Amino acid sequence: MPHSENPSFQTEKASERISRHANEIAARLTKRGAVPNFGEPDDRTLRSxxxxxxxxxxxxxxxxxxxxxxxxxxxxxxxxxxxxxxxxxxxxxxxxxxxxxxxxxxxxxFCPRRREGEKLQIIPVAGSASTTTSLYLAQGLALQGYRVLAIDLDPNGSLSKMFGYYFPDIGFPDHYVSMYGALSYDDDRSSMSSVIRPTHFDGLDLVPGTCELEIFERESTKRFHSEDLRIADVSIKMVSALKEVEANYDVVVIRCGGGSFLTAGAYEAATGVLLTVRPEWPEITSMTMSLSVLSHFVSLIEEAGRSVNHDFTKFLVTRHSPRDVSQQEAVALLRDSLGHDLLTVTVWESDAIRDAGVKKRSLYELVAGAVGRSAYEQAMETLNSTNAEVMDIISEVWGRPPMYVMRASRTAGKASS
Structure with missing residues (x-):
């Protein structure tokens, strides 16, 4: 009997019908092996x-x-x-x-892990190219010997996919797999450690991003309006969750998404903030709006009686074409306005970075021949130099002498044999 002639389907609500279709397609895809298992990355390994x-x-x-x-x-x-x-x-x-x-x-x-008395560094990354910046910062820190936790707050899981994790928007598993599990309002809230997944980089773990995060935003919005719950109150949950695993890591890199409550939580937990911007006038305008949003979130936290003491707020120019006159003017304006808060290095527009992204890989995972040696070396120079600046900032916060920028300047542009 066709579905339209079945009485049970005639009484089916629209939402139930849509959900049924979604679950049926998800089940068939999973059976065909077209969708990786929940919580399991693809079978990639990191090269030697x-x-x-x-x-x-x-x-x-x-x-x-x-x-x-x-x-x-x-x-x-x-x-x-x-x-x-x-x-x-x-x-x-x-x-x-x-x-x-x-x-x-x-x-x-040789072993830069934080010592006793040095606090965990929590760095939200927001702005243009935040996924790429978060990816290369987290992997670059891991390559330098830091214990790193990357957190994807993007409901689309853009950072998670770069690590080989894929969570369809349908057919949720029985247990939460994103930060929603650690922040949930339910009594059976997951522990922070239960939502952390390994990656193919030794010393680098990940909390994936899924569309569960949109559910958290909706629940928080509902509570905000019905229970007089403030954004600043919700952000305490992020702080508490990270404290559960504080001893296991040196640096946490948070890829911010678009959610207000999750973003507020990231900014309250943060010890420093990295804001990215493309050197184009519309993008700079957008960044100023982002700064207003950041200021608003911080003011809400302060109004709740808690101080926000970020060790640094730094800006990074990404996708920079240094021969473009208009972009040169934009970078000059940013440098004049932001001073030392703008990182010295800019990340150049790069076909190598773009090609690696299409392969769902980073340049750290590929050899030069995979994307072209000249483009590879030029891109790696700007990426490594950017990471070196951030690592020296972390060293300064910990009271250590800087050393990474100096080392990067000695090896910049050299081919890795």
């Missing part, structure tokens, strides 16, 4: 890094690493053709531990 790349990452010479390998000190690298050595990221971190122990005066250089 050449001896030259590892030397650059650690700030030592390639000959020194080669001699360590010959002497049987530290992890044993994989030997390729012509005896070329390569290391996994896990082995690089093992090298860090060995070098920090063997060369204790340089322990901070």
């Amino acid at each position: 890094f050449s001896l030259g790349e590892v030397a650059e990452i650690l700030g030592v010479s390639g000959s020194y690493l080669r001699q360590l390998s010959i002497d049987g000190l530290g992890p044993t690298p994989e030997l390729g053709t012509a005896g070329r050595r390569s290391y996994t990221l896990r082995q690089i971190n093992e090298l860090r531990a060995y070098l920090a122990s063997a060369r204790q005066k340089e322990a901070l250089k």
